[in-house]
Amino acid sequence: GIDPTxxxxxxxxxxxxxxxKHHPDK
Structure with missing residues (x-):
């Protein structure tokens, strides 16, 4: 989740x- 602050x-x-993390090649 993202903290609204x-x-x-x-x-x-x-x-x-x-x-x-999902695309370590980039």
């Missing part, structure tokens, strides 16, 4: 981290 940059960072 998170900033846009934090959300993007978390999204990229998750993306790397």
């Amino acid at each position: 998170c900033t846009a940059s934090e959300v993007k960072k978390a999204y990229r981290k998750a993306a790397l």
Whole structure:
């Protein structure tokens, strides 16, 4: 889940981290 208090940059960072987890080749 995403914390509503998170900033846009934090959300993007978390999204990229998750993306790397699912797509380590990218």
